[in-house]
Amino acid sequence: MPLTPEQAAEIDALRATPQPTLRAVAPGAEAHLYTAHPVLDHGFIRMVDYMGDDSAICQAARVSYGKGTKSVSNDEGLIRYLMRHWHSTPFEMCEIKLHVKLPVFVARQWIRHRTANVNEYSARYSILDREFYIPQPDALAAQSTTNNQGRGAVLTGREAERVLEILKSDSDRAYDHYEEMLSEDGQQGLARELARMNLPANIYTQWYWKVDLHNLFHFLRLRADAHAQMEIRVYAEAICKVVADWVPFAYGAFEDYRMGGATLSAKALDCLRRMLAGEAVTQETSGMSKGEWREFEGVIGS
Numbered sequence: 154m155p156l157t158p159e160q161a162a163e164i165d166a167l168r169a170t171p172q173p174t175l176r177a178v179a180p181g182a183e184a185h186l187y188t189a190h191p192v193l194d195h196g197f198i199r200m201v202d203y204m205g206d207d208s209a210i211c212q213a214a215r216v217s218y219g220k221g222t223k224s225v226s227n228d229e230g231l232i233r234y235l236m237r238h239w240h241s242t243p244f245e246m247c248e249i250k251l252h253v254k255l256p257v258f259v260a261r262q263w264i265r266h267r268t269a270n271v272n273e274y275s276a277r278y279s280i281l282d283r284e285f286y287i288p289q290p291d292a293l294a295a296q297s298t299t300n301n302q303g304r305g306a307v308l309t310g311r312e313a314e315r316v317l318e319i320l321k322s323d324s325d326r327a328y329d330h331y332e333e334m335l336s337e338d339g340q341q342g343l344a345r346e347l348a349r350m351n352l353p354a355n356i357y358t359q360w361y362w363k364v365d366l367h368n369l370f371h372f373l374r375l376r377a378d379a380h381a382q383m384e385i386r387v388y389a390e391a392i393c394k395v396v397a398d399w400v401p402f403a404y405g406a407f408e409d410y411r412m413g414g415a416t417l418s419a420k421a422l423d424c425l426r427r428m429l430a431g432e433a434v435t436q437e438t439s440g441m442s443k444g445e446w447r448e449f450e451g452v453i454g455s
Protein backbone atom coordinates (compact mmCIF):
# COMPACT_ATOMS: atom_id res chain seq x y z
CA MET A 154 0.00 0.00 0.00
CA PRO A 155 1.61 3.30 -1.03
CA LEU A 156 -0.05 5.38 1.76
CA THR A 157 0.65 5.40 5.49
CA PRO A 158 -2.36 4.86 7.83
CA GLU A 159 -2.17 8.60 8.72
CA GLN A 160 -2.35 9.63 5.05
CA ALA A 161 -5.25 7.23 4.41
CA ALA A 162 -7.07 8.70 7.45
CA GLU A 163 -6.57 12.24 6.10
CA ILE A 164 -8.14 11.20 2.81
CA ASP A 165 -11.06 9.49 4.59
CA ALA A 166 -11.64 12.68 6.62
CA LEU A 167 -11.70 14.79 3.45
CA ARG A 168 -14.14 12.43 1.77
CA ALA A 169 -16.36 12.49 4.85
CA THR A 170 -16.88 16.28 4.77
CA PRO A 171 -18.77 17.24 1.59
CA GLN A 172 -19.43 20.96 1.01
CA PRO A 173 -22.49 22.48 -0.68
CA THR A 174 -21.61 24.35 -3.89
CA LEU A 175 -23.22 26.10 -6.85
CA ARG A 176 -20.36 25.00 -9.11
CA ALA A 177 -20.67 22.24 -11.70
CA VAL A 178 -20.24 18.87 -10.03
CA ALA A 179 -19.34 15.74 -11.99
CA PRO A 180 -20.60 12.67 -10.08
CA GLY A 181 -17.95 10.46 -11.73
CA ALA A 182 -15.17 12.77 -10.51
CA GLU A 183 -16.64 13.03 -7.01
CA ALA A 184 -16.35 9.25 -6.71
CA HIS A 185 -12.57 9.52 -7.30
CA LEU A 186 -11.84 12.74 -5.43
CA TYR A 187 -8.87 12.40 -3.01
CA THR A 188 -8.67 8.61 -3.43
CA ALA A 189 -5.21 7.23 -4.28
CA HIS A 190 -5.11 4.73 -7.15
CA PRO A 191 -1.95 2.60 -6.82
CA VAL A 192 0.48 2.56 -9.77
CA LEU A 193 3.75 0.54 -9.96
CA ASP A 194 5.12 -0.71 -6.63
CA HIS A 195 4.96 2.46 -4.50
CA GLY A 196 3.29 5.05 -6.73
CA PHE A 197 -0.20 6.39 -7.11
CA ILE A 198 -2.34 9.02 -8.78
CA ARG A 199 -5.13 10.77 -6.97
CA MET A 200 -7.43 13.57 -8.07
CA VAL A 201 -7.29 16.38 -5.52
CA ASP A 202 -9.49 18.83 -7.41
CA TYR A 203 -11.22 19.40 -10.72
CA MET A 204 -13.13 22.13 -12.50
CA GLY A 205 -15.96 21.61 -14.98
CA ASP A 206 -17.70 18.66 -16.53
CA ASP A 207 -19.00 17.66 -19.97
CA SER A 208 -21.60 20.40 -19.97
CA ALA A 209 -18.94 23.03 -19.09
CA ILE A 210 -17.33 22.21 -22.45
CA CYS A 211 -20.63 22.86 -24.24
CA GLN A 212 -21.29 25.94 -22.13
CA ALA A 213 -17.97 27.43 -23.25
CA ALA A 214 -18.47 26.41 -26.88
CA ARG A 215 -21.83 28.22 -26.94
CA VAL A 216 -20.69 31.04 -24.63
CA SER A 217 -23.94 30.33 -22.88
CA TYR A 218 -25.60 31.86 -19.82
CA GLY A 219 -27.01 28.51 -18.71
CA LYS A 220 -25.81 24.92 -18.85
CA GLY A 221 -24.75 24.98 -22.49
CA THR A 222 -27.08 22.83 -24.53
CA LYS A 223 -30.63 21.70 -23.97
CA SER A 224 -30.25 17.93 -23.87
CA VAL A 225 -27.71 15.29 -22.99
CA SER A 226 -27.64 13.97 -26.57
CA ASN A 227 -26.95 17.51 -27.83
CA ASP A 228 -24.03 17.72 -25.41
CA GLU A 229 -22.50 14.49 -26.64
CA GLY A 230 -22.96 15.41 -30.30
CA LEU A 231 -21.44 18.86 -29.79
CA ILE A 232 -18.45 17.44 -27.89
CA ARG A 233 -17.83 14.90 -30.64
CA TYR A 234 -18.04 17.68 -33.24
CA LEU A 235 -15.54 19.81 -31.30
CA MET A 236 -13.12 16.91 -30.96
CA ARG A 237 -13.51 15.89 -34.62
CA HIS A 238 -12.74 19.41 -35.84
CA TRP A 239 -9.85 20.09 -33.43
CA HIS A 240 -11.85 22.89 -31.83
CA SER A 241 -9.78 22.66 -28.69
CA THR A 242 -10.40 25.71 -26.50
CA PRO A 243 -13.73 24.52 -25.00
CA PHE A 244 -11.83 21.51 -23.60
CA GLU A 245 -9.41 23.91 -21.89
CA MET A 246 -12.31 25.10 -19.70
CA CYS A 247 -12.08 21.86 -17.69
CA GLU A 248 -9.12 21.34 -15.38
CA ILE A 249 -7.84 18.58 -13.16
CA LYS A 250 -5.34 18.63 -10.29
CA LEU A 251 -3.59 15.37 -9.52
CA HIS A 252 -1.25 14.29 -6.77
CA VAL A 253 1.19 11.84 -8.32
CA LYS A 254 3.86 9.68 -6.72
CA LEU A 255 6.28 8.39 -9.35
CA PRO A 256 9.91 7.28 -9.88
CA VAL A 257 12.28 10.10 -10.86
CA PHE A 258 13.04 8.57 -14.28
CA VAL A 259 9.29 8.58 -15.05
CA ALA A 260 9.05 12.16 -13.77
CA ARG A 261 11.75 13.17 -16.28
CA GLN A 262 9.56 11.98 -19.18
CA TRP A 263 6.40 13.44 -17.64
CA ILE A 264 7.87 16.92 -17.04
CA ARG A 265 8.49 17.30 -20.79
CA HIS A 266 4.76 18.08 -21.05
CA ARG A 267 5.15 21.82 -20.51
CA THR A 268 1.51 22.84 -20.65
CA ALA A 269 0.79 21.93 -17.02
CA ASN A 270 1.44 23.45 -13.60
CA VAL A 271 3.72 21.48 -11.31
CA ASN A 272 4.82 21.64 -7.71
CA GLU A 273 7.27 18.93 -6.66
CA TYR A 274 8.25 17.57 -3.24
CA SER A 275 11.44 19.35 -2.20
CA ALA A 276 14.43 17.11 -1.48
CA ARG A 277 16.27 20.27 -0.36
CA TYR A 278 13.69 20.80 2.37
CA SER A 279 12.72 17.22 3.25
CA ILE A 280 14.38 13.83 3.45
CA LEU A 281 13.28 11.40 0.74
CA ASP A 282 11.77 8.07 1.76
CA ARG A 283 13.54 4.77 1.15
CA GLU A 284 11.25 3.86 -1.72
CA PHE A 285 12.61 2.60 -5.02
CA TYR A 286 10.88 1.27 -8.10
CA ILE A 287 11.90 -2.34 -8.58
CA PRO A 288 10.24 -3.82 -11.70
CA GLN A 289 8.09 -6.91 -11.51
CA PRO A 290 9.88 -9.91 -13.10
CA ASP A 291 7.67 -9.70 -16.21
CA ALA A 292 8.77 -6.07 -16.75
CA LEU A 293 12.48 -6.95 -16.75
CA ALA A 294 13.09 -7.18 -20.46
CA ALA A 295 16.09 -7.17 -22.79
CA GLN A 296 16.83 -4.35 -25.25
CA SER A 297 14.57 -4.67 -28.30
CA THR A 298 16.40 -5.76 -31.45
CA THR A 299 13.94 -3.96 -33.74
CA ASN A 300 13.18 -0.77 -31.79
CA ASN A 301 16.06 1.26 -30.35
CA GLN A 302 13.60 2.93 -27.98
CA GLY A 303 11.96 -0.20 -26.64
CA ARG A 304 12.27 -3.51 -24.86
CA GLY A 305 12.11 -7.06 -26.17
CA ALA A 306 11.89 -10.50 -24.59
CA VAL A 307 11.51 -10.83 -20.81
CA LEU A 308 14.69 -11.87 -18.98
CA THR A 309 14.51 -15.23 -17.26
CA GLY A 310 16.40 -17.49 -14.87
CA ARG A 311 19.81 -16.47 -13.55
CA GLU A 312 19.98 -13.32 -15.62
CA ALA A 313 16.68 -12.02 -14.25
CA GLU A 314 17.77 -12.83 -10.70
CA ARG A 315 21.12 -11.11 -11.22
CA VAL A 316 19.52 -7.91 -12.58
CA LEU A 317 16.96 -7.74 -9.78
CA GLU A 318 19.68 -8.26 -7.20
CA ILE A 319 21.76 -5.41 -8.70
CA LEU A 320 18.76 -3.05 -8.74
CA LYS A 321 17.83 -3.81 -5.14
CA SER A 322 21.33 -3.73 -3.67
CA ASP A 323 22.37 -0.56 -5.54
CA SER A 324 19.21 1.22 -4.34
CA ASP A 325 19.79 0.12 -0.76
CA ARG A 326 23.47 1.01 -0.76
CA ALA A 327 22.82 4.45 -2.25
CA TYR A 328 20.12 5.13 0.36
CA ASP A 329 22.39 3.90 3.20
CA HIS A 330 25.05 6.36 2.04
CA TYR A 331 22.41 9.13 1.71
CA GLU A 332 21.45 8.58 5.35
CA GLU A 333 25.09 8.36 6.38
CA MET A 334 25.89 11.69 4.69
CA LEU A 335 22.86 13.39 6.28
CA SER A 336 23.69 12.04 9.71
CA GLU A 337 24.38 14.69 12.35
CA ASP A 338 25.53 12.07 14.80
CA GLY A 339 28.59 13.82 16.30
CA GLN A 340 29.23 15.70 13.03
CA GLN A 341 27.71 18.49 10.94
CA GLY A 342 26.11 16.25 8.31
CA LEU A 343 25.83 17.11 4.63
CA ALA A 344 22.98 19.41 3.49
CA ARG A 345 19.92 17.59 2.12
CA GLU A 346 20.26 19.42 -1.21
CA LEU A 347 23.71 17.84 -1.66
CA ALA A 348 23.23 14.43 -0.05
CA ARG A 349 20.48 13.56 -2.57
CA MET A 350 23.07 13.63 -5.40
CA ASN A 351 23.91 9.95 -5.15
CA LEU A 352 20.31 8.69 -5.20
CA PRO A 353 19.37 6.64 -8.26
CA ALA A 354 16.65 7.56 -10.77
CA ASN A 355 14.34 4.79 -9.53
CA ILE A 356 13.72 6.62 -6.22
CA TYR A 357 10.17 7.99 -5.86
CA THR A 358 9.26 11.64 -5.95
CA GLN A 359 5.83 13.31 -5.68
CA TRP A 360 4.14 16.29 -7.23
CA TYR A 361 0.91 18.12 -7.68
CA TRP A 362 0.16 18.36 -11.41
CA LYS A 363 -2.60 20.60 -12.74
CA VAL A 364 -3.56 20.59 -16.40
CA ASP A 365 -6.52 21.49 -18.58
CA LEU A 366 -8.44 18.78 -20.38
CA HIS A 367 -7.16 19.65 -23.86
CA ASN A 368 -3.51 19.33 -22.79
CA LEU A 369 -4.30 16.31 -20.64
CA PHE A 370 -5.70 14.55 -23.72
CA HIS A 371 -2.48 15.40 -25.57
CA PHE A 372 -0.48 13.87 -22.70
CA LEU A 373 -2.69 10.76 -22.61
CA ARG A 374 -2.55 10.37 -26.40
CA LEU A 375 1.26 10.16 -26.19
CA ARG A 376 1.71 8.37 -22.88
CA ALA A 377 -1.18 5.87 -22.86
CA ASP A 378 0.01 4.79 -26.30
CA ALA A 379 1.72 1.45 -26.86
CA HIS A 380 4.93 3.27 -27.90
CA ALA A 381 5.29 4.94 -24.49
CA GLN A 382 7.52 3.30 -21.89
CA MET A 383 5.47 0.92 -19.74
CA GLU A 384 6.40 2.72 -16.50
CA ILE A 385 4.77 5.99 -17.61
CA ARG A 386 2.01 4.26 -19.60
CA VAL A 387 0.57 2.67 -16.46
CA TYR A 388 0.17 6.15 -14.93
CA ALA A 389 -1.52 7.43 -18.10
CA GLU A 390 -3.85 4.42 -18.10
CA ALA A 391 -4.81 5.05 -14.47
CA ILE A 392 -5.55 8.70 -15.33
CA CYS A 393 -7.63 7.58 -18.36
CA LYS A 394 -9.95 5.67 -16.01
CA VAL A 395 -10.48 8.75 -13.82
CA VAL A 396 -11.06 11.03 -16.83
CA ALA A 397 -13.54 8.55 -18.36
CA ASP A 398 -15.64 8.87 -15.19
CA TRP A 399 -15.17 12.64 -14.86
CA VAL A 400 -16.10 13.71 -18.43
CA PRO A 401 -17.58 10.60 -20.09
CA PHE A 402 -18.63 12.31 -23.35
CA ALA A 403 -15.32 14.09 -23.85
CA TYR A 404 -13.38 10.94 -22.98
CA GLY A 405 -15.52 8.88 -25.36
CA ALA A 406 -14.81 11.34 -28.19
CA PHE A 407 -11.10 11.31 -27.33
CA GLU A 408 -10.99 7.51 -27.38
CA ASP A 409 -12.79 7.41 -30.69
CA TYR A 410 -11.03 10.18 -32.61
CA ARG A 411 -7.59 10.32 -31.00
CA MET A 412 -6.68 7.03 -29.26
CA GLY A 413 -8.56 4.76 -31.64
CA GLY A 414 -8.48 6.96 -34.76
CA ALA A 415 -5.63 7.69 -37.18
CA THR A 416 -4.51 10.61 -39.30
CA LEU A 417 -3.83 9.85 -42.97
CA SER A 418 -1.52 11.91 -45.17
CA ALA A 419 -2.71 13.04 -48.62
CA LYS A 420 -0.64 10.25 -50.20
CA ALA A 421 -2.11 7.63 -47.85
CA LEU A 422 -5.63 8.85 -48.54
CA ASP A 423 -4.96 8.65 -52.28
CA CYS A 424 -3.72 5.04 -51.90
CA LEU A 425 -6.81 4.12 -49.88
CA ARG A 426 -9.08 5.54 -52.58
CA ARG A 427 -7.16 3.63 -55.28
CA MET A 428 -7.45 0.41 -53.22
CA LEU A 429 -11.18 0.92 -52.74
CA ALA A 430 -11.45 1.33 -56.52
CA GLY A 431 -9.86 -2.12 -56.91
CA GLU A 432 -6.23 -1.23 -57.67
CA ALA A 433 -3.49 -3.43 -56.14
CA VAL A 434 -1.32 -0.65 -54.66
CA THR A 435 2.18 -1.57 -53.43
CA GLN A 436 4.79 0.40 -51.54
CA GLU A 437 6.60 0.99 -54.84
CA THR A 438 3.51 2.48 -56.50
CA SER A 439 2.24 4.25 -53.38
CA GLY A 440 4.64 7.18 -53.44
CA MET A 441 5.31 6.50 -49.76
CA SER A 442 8.59 5.57 -48.06
CA LYS A 443 9.00 2.06 -46.61
CA GLY A 444 8.38 3.40 -43.10
CA GLU A 445 5.27 5.32 -44.15
CA TRP A 446 3.94 2.28 -46.02
CA ARG A 447 4.53 0.01 -43.00
CA GLU A 448 2.63 2.40 -40.76
CA PHE A 449 -0.13 2.82 -43.36
CA GLU A 450 -0.53 -0.97 -43.53
CA GLY A 451 -0.74 -0.98 -39.74
CA VAL A 452 -3.54 1.59 -39.84
CA ILE A 453 -5.64 -0.18 -42.48
CA GLY A 454 -4.86 -3.59 -40.96
CA SER A 455 -3.46 -5.24 -44.09
Ligand SMILES: Cc1cc2nc3c(=O)[nH]c(=O)nc-3n(C[C@H](O)[C@H](O)[C@H](O)COP(=O)(O)OP(=O)(O)OC[C@H]3O[C@@H](n4cnc5c(N)ncnc54)[C@H](O)[C@@H]3O)c2cc1C
Nearest residue numbers: 262264265266267268269302368371372375376380381382
Ligand atom coordinates in the same frame (compact mmCIF):
# COMPACT_ATOMS: atom_id res chain seq x y z
C1 LIG B 1 7.21 7.75 -27.30
C2 LIG B 1 7.95 9.02 -27.01
C3 LIG B 1 9.34 9.08 -27.19
C4 LIG B 1 10.02 10.28 -26.92
N1 LIG B 1 11.39 10.31 -27.09
C5 LIG B 1 12.09 11.44 -26.78
C6 LIG B 1 13.51 11.51 -26.93
O1 LIG B 1 14.14 10.55 -27.33
N2 LIG B 1 14.13 12.66 -26.58
C7 LIG B 1 13.46 13.76 -26.13
O2 LIG B 1 14.08 14.79 -25.85
N3 LIG B 1 12.11 13.73 -25.99
C8 LIG B 1 11.41 12.62 -26.31
N4 LIG B 1 10.05 12.59 -26.14
C9 LIG B 1 9.38 13.79 -25.62
C10 LIG B 1 8.64 14.54 -26.75
O3 LIG B 1 9.54 14.99 -27.74
C11 LIG B 1 7.90 15.75 -26.16
O4 LIG B 1 8.82 16.62 -25.55
C12 LIG B 1 6.87 15.34 -25.13
O5 LIG B 1 6.10 14.29 -25.61
C13 LIG B 1 5.98 16.54 -24.79
O6 LIG B 1 5.19 16.81 -25.90
P1 LIG B 1 4.70 18.28 -26.23
O7 LIG B 1 5.85 19.21 -26.36
O8 LIG B 1 3.80 18.16 -27.43
O9 LIG B 1 3.82 18.59 -24.94
P2 LIG B 1 3.59 19.99 -24.18
O10 LIG B 1 4.89 20.52 -23.68
O11 LIG B 1 2.51 19.75 -23.17
O12 LIG B 1 3.08 20.95 -25.26
C14 LIG B 1 1.79 20.75 -25.87
C15 LIG B 1 1.80 21.52 -27.18
O13 LIG B 1 1.92 22.92 -26.88
C16 LIG B 1 2.74 23.53 -27.86
N5 LIG B 1 3.92 24.09 -27.19
C17 LIG B 1 4.26 23.95 -25.88
N6 LIG B 1 5.38 24.65 -25.61
C18 LIG B 1 5.76 25.21 -26.77
C19 LIG B 1 6.86 26.03 -27.16
N7 LIG B 1 7.77 26.44 -26.28
N8 LIG B 1 6.94 26.41 -28.44
C20 LIG B 1 6.02 26.03 -29.33
N9 LIG B 1 4.96 25.24 -29.06
C21 LIG B 1 4.83 24.84 -27.78
C22 LIG B 1 3.09 22.46 -28.88
O14 LIG B 1 2.15 22.48 -29.90
C23 LIG B 1 2.96 21.19 -28.10
O15 LIG B 1 2.70 20.05 -28.89
C24 LIG B 1 9.33 11.43 -26.44
C25 LIG B 1 7.95 11.35 -26.25
C26 LIG B 1 7.26 10.18 -26.54
C27 LIG B 1 5.78 10.14 -26.30
